[in-house]
Amino acid sequence: MNYRDFCTGVLFFLLGIGTVWYGKDFYDDSAYIPVSVGVLMSLFALGLMLRSLMNSQLIQMRLMDHPAKFIATLTSCIGYFVLLPVAGFYTSSTLFIVTLALLIGERRPVVILSITLVFITALYLLFALVLKRSLPVEFFLAV
Amino acid sequence: MFDAMLHAFGVIMAPASMLSMLVGTLAGILIGALPGLNPVMAIALMLPLTYSFDPLIALGLIAGIYNGSMYGGAIPAILLKIPGTPSAIATTFDGYPMTRKGMGGLALKTACWSSAVGGTVSAIALMTLAPPLAQMTLAFGPTEYFWVAVFGLTSIAVLVGGDLFKGMLAALLGILIGLVGVDTLSGEERFTFDNLYLIGGFPLMVVLIGLYAVPPILEMAEKQNSAHYDPANFRTHKSSKALQLIRDYWRTWSKSSIIGVCVGILPGAGGNLAALLSYNEAKRNAKEPESFGQGNPVGVAAAECGNSADNASSMIPALTLGIPGNLIAALVLGALMIHGLQPGPRLFTDSADIVFGFIWQLLLTSLLLFVLGGMLATRLFAQVLRLPSTLLVPTTLVLMSIGVYTINGNTTDLYVMLGFGLIGYLLNRMDFPLAPIVLGVLLGPMAESNFRLSMLISQNDWTLFFTRPISQGIIALLLIVLGSQALKYYRRKCGG
Known part of the structure; x- marks a missing residue:
C-alpha cells in the first residue's frame, strides 16, 4: 500500500466533497464550475486512493529531509x-x-x-x- | 504585419529597453549558474518589481532571464556535473567528461554558441508562425475558447509528470484557487468565508511566487551546505575559433533547433525533453555513437541548442491563444495581464508594438549570448558557485518578501505566499506536478467565462459545444492526447 498517495487522496476527496457542498448554494450558473470541479476532484481522488490500495509495495510518507x-x-x-x-x-x-x-x-x-x-x-x-x-x-x- | 514588426524594432531599441535586456541576460546567466535557483523562480520574483515599468522593459528583463538562464544552467552542468536548471541535464552527459579531460573551455564555448543559435532560430520561428496563427484564431468564438482552455489544461495535466490522477488533481486545485473571490459575471462571493482579504481572490503573483519560488528555497535550506566550486576543474586553455565551431556543429544545430522548436509548441513538453531528444538524435546519427557520454562536444552542442530552441517557440500558443505551454509562458501571460493587456489574437493588432517588441527582445537576447557568454563572463559567473547556500536561502527569501510586499503593500500577502509555498513543497514531495496548478489558476477563469457566455448565447443549448467545426477539431485533438496517454498506460501495464 502506498500510504503517501492514499492520505493525499483522502485529503483531495474531502476537499472535493467540501467544494460541492459549499458550491451547490451559489446562485444559478455561478455554481456550474465549482460543483463540476468538486465532483471531478472527488472522482480523481477516489481513483488515486484505489490505486494506492492496490499497490503491492509498502511506501510510507517522508515529508522532509531535515x-x-x-x-x-x-x-x-x-x-x-x-x-x-x-x-x-x-x-x-x-x-x-x-x-x-x-x-x-x-x-x-x-x-x-x-x-x-x-x-x-x-x-x-x-x-x-x-x-x-x-x-x-x-x-x-x-x- | 511587417510594418508593425519593423516599428516594434525601433521601439525596443530605446536605451531603457536595451538596458533591461542586458541586465536580464546577465541575471539569467547568473541564476541559471546557481543550482537550486531556476528561471521560473527568478521571473516570478522579478515581476512584482516591474509594475511601474513600461511593459517592454518588464518583458525585456523576462526575455533576458529566460534565454540567459538556459545557457547559465550549462555552467555547473559542465564544470561540476550539477545541472543548474532541469533543462541542462543532457548537457552533463558530455560536458562534465570534457571538463575532466581538460576541455572545459571548449565545452562552455560550445554550450554558449549552441544556446545562442537555438534561441535565435526559436525566436525566428515565433516571429514567422505566430502572426498567421493569430489571424486564424480571430475566427474563434466563446465555445472554441472554452475548448482551447480545456485542451490546454487537460493536456498539461496529463502530459506533465505522466500521472493522470495527480496531474488532474493538481489542475482542479488550480481552478479552485482561481474561483476564490467575487464572481465577475454574477457578483456573487465564492469561497470567501466572509473574509475581506479573499473577496478580491488570491493575487496571481503571490500564488506564483509561493508555489514556485518558495519550495526550492525550503529544499535548499534543508540540504547540508557544501562547497560547490573547485577551481582545479575549471581549465579553459583549449578553445576553438568561431568558424571552426560553425563548421563542426551546423548540422547538429540545424536538427536540434527544429526539434526544440517543435517540442516548444507542444503544451506540457519542455526544454528538458527538447534537449534529450536532440541529444539522442545527434547520437543516433553520429559516426562514433560510443564516443557520446565520454566527452563528445557534439553532445553538448545538441543538448544546449535543443533546450534553447524550445524557449521562444513555447510562446506561440501563449501569445496567439492565451494558452501557456509551460511555466515561463504562464508568467509572460501574467506579466501581460499585470500591464492591462489581454493575450490572444487581438494582442497582435491592439498592442502590436508590445507583442512584436517582445519577440524582437527574445531574438536579441539570444544574440546577446554570443557577446555576454564569452569566456571572461563565464569565468566570472562560475564564481557564483562559491556562494554558500546558507546565505543564499535567507537573502532569496528577503527578495521574495520584498517582491510580494510591494504588490499591495499588505503583510497578509506574505503569509499567503508562505502558505502556498508550503502547499507547493508538500505537493512536490508527494510527486504532484505544480505546473497544472498555475495553469488551472490562469485558465480556469477563462474556461468558466467562455462556458457561461456560450450558454447565454445558445440559451442553454449544450449542443453548441459539439456542433461548430473548430470546436470539433479541438475536441479531436483532446481525444488524441487522452487516447495516446491511455495507450501508453495500457502498453506499460501489458509490459509488466
Missing part, C-alpha cells in the same frame, strides 16, 4: 513577517538573514556579516534610491 532546518526556516519566516511592520524593512531583514544563516548551519561570522551588509546596502540603493518604493519604515525613524 525537519529541524525546515522548521527553523519556517519559524524564522513567520518571525520576520511579524517583525517587518514593527521594526522596519532594513532592520528586520538584517536580523532575519543573520538569524536564519546561523540556524541552518553557517558558522563564519565575517562571511555572514559582510554578505548581509553588501546585500542590505544593495537593496537600499535599489528600492529606496532607484525604484523609490515605500517599504515598512524603520522603528528608529517612525514618528
Whole structure:
C-alpha cells in the first residue's frame, strides 16, 4: 500500500466533497464550475486512493529531509513577517538573514556579516534610491 | 504585419529597453549558474518589481532571464556535473567528461554558441508562425475558447509528470484557487468565508511566487551546505575559433533547433525533453555513437541548442491563444495581464508594438549570448558557485518578501505566499506536478467565462459545444492526447 498517495487522496476527496457542498448554494450558473470541479476532484481522488490500495509495495510518507532546518526556516519566516511592520524593512531583514544563516548551519561570522551588509546596502540603493518604493519604515525613524 | 514588426524594432531599441535586456541576460546567466535557483523562480520574483515599468522593459528583463538562464544552467552542468536548471541535464552527459579531460573551455564555448543559435532560430520561428496563427484564431468564438482552455489544461495535466490522477488533481486545485473571490459575471462571493482579504481572490503573483519560488528555497535550506566550486576543474586553455565551431556543429544545430522548436509548441513538453531528444538524435546519427557520454562536444552542442530552441517557440500558443505551454509562458501571460493587456489574437493588432517588441527582445537576447557568454563572463559567473547556500536561502527569501510586499503593500500577502509555498513543497514531495496548478489558476477563469457566455448565447443549448467545426477539431485533438496517454498506460501495464 502506498500510504503517501492514499492520505493525499483522502485529503483531495474531502476537499472535493467540501467544494460541492459549499458550491451547490451559489446562485444559478455561478455554481456550474465549482460543483463540476468538486465532483471531478472527488472522482480523481477516489481513483488515486484505489490505486494506492492496490499497490503491492509498502511506501510510507517522508515529508522532509531535515525537519529541524525546515522548521527553523519556517519559524524564522513567520518571525520576520511579524517583525517587518514593527521594526522596519532594513532592520528586520538584517536580523532575519543573520538569524536564519546561523540556524541552518553557517558558522563564519565575517562571511555572514559582510554578505548581509553588501546585500542590505544593495537593496537600499535599489528600492529606496532607484525604484523609490515605500517599504515598512524603520522603528528608529517612525514618528 | 511587417510594418508593425519593423516599428516594434525601433521601439525596443530605446536605451531603457536595451538596458533591461542586458541586465536580464546577465541575471539569467547568473541564476541559471546557481543550482537550486531556476528561471521560473527568478521571473516570478522579478515581476512584482516591474509594475511601474513600461511593459517592454518588464518583458525585456523576462526575455533576458529566460534565454540567459538556459545557457547559465550549462555552467555547473559542465564544470561540476550539477545541472543548474532541469533543462541542462543532457548537457552533463558530455560536458562534465570534457571538463575532466581538460576541455572545459571548449565545452562552455560550445554550450554558449549552441544556446545562442537555438534561441535565435526559436525566436525566428515565433516571429514567422505566430502572426498567421493569430489571424486564424480571430475566427474563434466563446465555445472554441472554452475548448482551447480545456485542451490546454487537460493536456498539461496529463502530459506533465505522466500521472493522470495527480496531474488532474493538481489542475482542479488550480481552478479552485482561481474561483476564490467575487464572481465577475454574477457578483456573487465564492469561497470567501466572509473574509475581506479573499473577496478580491488570491493575487496571481503571490500564488506564483509561493508555489514556485518558495519550495526550492525550503529544499535548499534543508540540504547540508557544501562547497560547490573547485577551481582545479575549471581549465579553459583549449578553445576553438568561431568558424571552426560553425563548421563542426551546423548540422547538429540545424536538427536540434527544429526539434526544440517543435517540442516548444507542444503544451506540457519542455526544454528538458527538447534537449534529450536532440541529444539522442545527434547520437543516433553520429559516426562514433560510443564516443557520446565520454566527452563528445557534439553532445553538448545538441543538448544546449535543443533546450534553447524550445524557449521562444513555447510562446506561440501563449501569445496567439492565451494558452501557456509551460511555466515561463504562464508568467509572460501574467506579466501581460499585470500591464492591462489581454493575450490572444487581438494582442497582435491592439498592442502590436508590445507583442512584436517582445519577440524582437527574445531574438536579441539570444544574440546577446554570443557577446555576454564569452569566456571572461563565464569565468566570472562560475564564481557564483562559491556562494554558500546558507546565505543564499535567507537573502532569496528577503527578495521574495520584498517582491510580494510591494504588490499591495499588505503583510497578509506574505503569509499567503508562505502558505502556498508550503502547499507547493508538500505537493512536490508527494510527486504532484505544480505546473497544472498555475495553469488551472490562469485558465480556469477563462474556461468558466467562455462556458457561461456560450450558454447565454445558445440559451442553454449544450449542443453548441459539439456542433461548430473548430470546436470539433479541438475536441479531436483532446481525444488524441487522452487516447495516446491511455495507450501508453495500457502498453506499460501489458509490459509488466
